[in-house]
Amino acid sequence: MKERLLFLGPPGAGKGTQAELICSQFELLHLSTGDLLRAEVAAQTLLGQEAAELMNKGELVGDDLVLAIVENKLKSQAGGWLLDGFPRNVNQAEALTPMLEDLMQPIEAVLLLEVSDSVLIERLLSRGREDDNEDVIRHRLEVYRNQTAPLIDHYRKKDLLVSVEAHGTIPDISKRIMSALV
Numbered sequence: 095m096k097e098r099l100l101f102l103g104p105p106g107a108g109k110g111t112q113a114e115l116i117c118s119q120f121e122l123l124h125l126s127t128g129d130l131l132r133a134e135v136a137a138q139t140l141l142g143q144e145a146a147e148l149m150n151k152g153e154l155v156g157d158d159l160v161l162a163i164v165e166n167k168l169k170s171q172a173g174g175w176l177l178d179g180f181p182r183n184v185n186q187a188e189a190l191t192p193m194l195e196d197l198m199q200p201i202e203a204v205l206l207l208e209v210s211d212s213v214l215i216e217r218l219l220s221r222g223r224e225d226d227n228e229d230v231i232r233h234r235l236e237v238y239r240n241q242t243a244p245l246i247d248h249y250r251k252k253d254l255l256v257s258v259e260a261h262g263t264i265p266d267i268s269k270r271i272m273s274a275l276v
């Protein structure tokens with residue numbers, strides 16, 4: 095079983111949902127940059143105030159901020175981990191590689207969750223988070239296509255990419271992910 099993982103996919107693909115299930119079953123650290131940023135927003139820190147403005151517009155939060163949060167968490171981690179929603183662009187991916195080399199913890203697999211736009215929009219509208227209204231969702235999809243989707247090729251070239259069809263029920267998708275990880 096691979097235990098240093100990265101989940102890639104558009105907003106609403108179910109990265110957070112599936113990451114929670116996989117991490118509790120295999121005792122991996124679940125590192126969701128979205129959750130960590132929302133915790134900063136809830137605590138009304140300076141960083142959180144800056145992040146909230148960008149998140150509510152569907153923009154990415156600044157790379158330096160996100161990289162510092164991730165490095166801090168990974169430094170103190172001895173076992174496996176799952177990076178959920180990070181990296182989000184090529185710059186973050188290029189910064190992650192030397193960070194993991196220093197920690198001697200290379201990525202073992204990158205899971206790409208593939209879902210059609212119509213299903214994504216439907217899922218996010220029914221979730222109803224503050225950044226889940228239709229205009230913001232459409233903008234997040236555009237940001238995904240422009241900034242995050244280039245990571246598919248980036249990790250395919252490194253021979254780490256595994257695609258999983260993420261339509262259907264949550265347990266069915268989990269089974270597909272688990273068989274992709276053995």
Ligand code: B4P
Nearest residue numbers: 105106107108109110111127128149154155179182217221
């Ligand atoms: P994230 O928190 O990463 O969230 P997401 O991409 O919107 O959702 P995810 O794919 O995890 O879907 P989920 O499981 O929740 O990002 C939010 C924002 O944070 C970004 O826009 C950005 O501003 C900022 N951010 C985060 N990381 C960053 C980074 N590295 N750099 C810069 N900025 C960053 O599922 C969605 C819904 O679908 C849920 O309601 C779920 O219950 C439902 N669902 C899931 N699977 C389903 C299924 N199979 N069937 C039916 N419903 C399902």
